[in-house]
Amino acid sequence: QSALTQPASVSGSPGQSITFSCTGTSSDVGGYDLVSWYQHHPGKAPKPLIYGASKRPSGVSSRFSGSKSGNTASLTISGLQAEDEAVYYCCSYVGGDTFGYVFGSGTKVTVL
Amino acid sequence: EVQLVESGGGLVKPGGSLRLSCAASGFNLDLYTMDWVRQAPGKGLEWVSSIHPRSNYIYYADSVKGRFTISRDNAKNSLYLQMNGLRADDTAVYYCARDFGYSYGYGFDSWGQGILVTVSS
Numbered sequence: 370q371s372a373l374t375q376p377a378s379v380s381g382s383p384g385q386s387i388t389f390s391c392t393g394t395s396s397d398v399g400g401y402d403l404v405s406w407y408q409h410h411p412g413k414a415p416k417p418l419i420y421g422a423s424k425r426p427s428g429v430s431s432r433f434s435g436s437k438s439g440n441t442a443s444l445t446i447s448g449l450q451a452e453d454e455a456v457y458y459c460c461s462y463v464g465g466d467t468f469g470y471v472f473g474s475g476t477k478v479t480v481l
Numbered sequence: 482e483v484q485l486v487e488s489g490g491g492l493v494k495p496g497g498s499l500r501l502s503c504a505a506s507g508f509n510l511d512l513y514t515m516d517w518v519r520q521a522p523g524k525g526l527e528w529v530s531s532i533h534p535r536s537n538y539i540y541y542a543d544s545v546k547g548r549f550t551i552s553r554d555n556a557k558n559s560l561y562l563q564m565n566g567l568r569a570d571d572t573a574v575y576y577c578a579r580d581f582g583y584s585y586g587y588g589f590d591s592w593g594q595g596i597l598v599t600v601s602s
Contacts, residue, residue: 370543372525405581405588407526414592415518415526420581426590458526462586469540470516470528470588 373398373459373473380479386447391459391473392440399440403462406435406444409475410455418457419444446478454480483507483591485577490596497567497600503560503577503593511535511555514580516589517562519573519598529575530562533585545571567600574598 374392381387391398391406398404406419417426419435422442434445442461446453459473489501501517517529530551531540539551550563560577574595581587 401586403586403588407589409526414576414594415589416592417581417588417590420587420590426581456525460526460528460588462588464586467540467543468538468585469531469542470586472518472526472528475525 370463370467370469370471373461373471375457375459375473375476377474378477378479380481381446381449382481383449383451385449386445387449387478388443388445389457389476389478391442391444391461393442393461393471394440396465397461397463397471398437398442398459400464401462402437404435404437404442405460406433406442407458407460408453408455409458415458449480451480454478483579485579485591485593487575487577487593487596490575490598492599492601493567494602495568495600498563498565499567499598501562501564501575501577501596501598505558505560505577505579508579510553510558510560513582514585515553515560516578516580517551517560518576518578518589518592519571520576520595521570521573524573527573531580531585532560538585564598567598569600572598572600
């Protein structure tokens, strides 16, 4: 199972909004509304931000939003803050002949 | 509070075996699908395996199929990963994770802090 494709890096200034993508295939991202997103600071446990492509878990800031169109999912961070600097991973359920999950390659967000 | 604590990591020679454990607390383990996810040094996250609440459905990534075995003991609030035939590319931090409490596929809502497994001669 190949990793989902994410841009390696994205940057923005405090207060700005940034959006980055997660591209898969019809067997994963495109086939199900089962994309999740995680924020990962080095040395810490990943933190869930989005599940079901666009739903936020309890306690997650409304500055984080997710969407999906076809084989591509997107994460938007609005009102960028210094603490948002981290690596972000998308993840999708994989169906068809195999079952499980596939992660994206990760996007490093830098706050300028 | 949900807590997941991994143990059992360390240094092992290529071809060797290791058993990871994950102690779960703060929730009813027998209601949730549980997973192992790993991160090799300098690399991204990689899903390893999932096990449904009653162990009736188990899935593995192709990279570990036939070498790793996931299991659970709900009575002991514990999840396990038996790793055999270890290779250098299995070197990673291994995370225990809990699925969102819906049908399978929604992702992971709680994670442990991770445990390092190093495969080297």
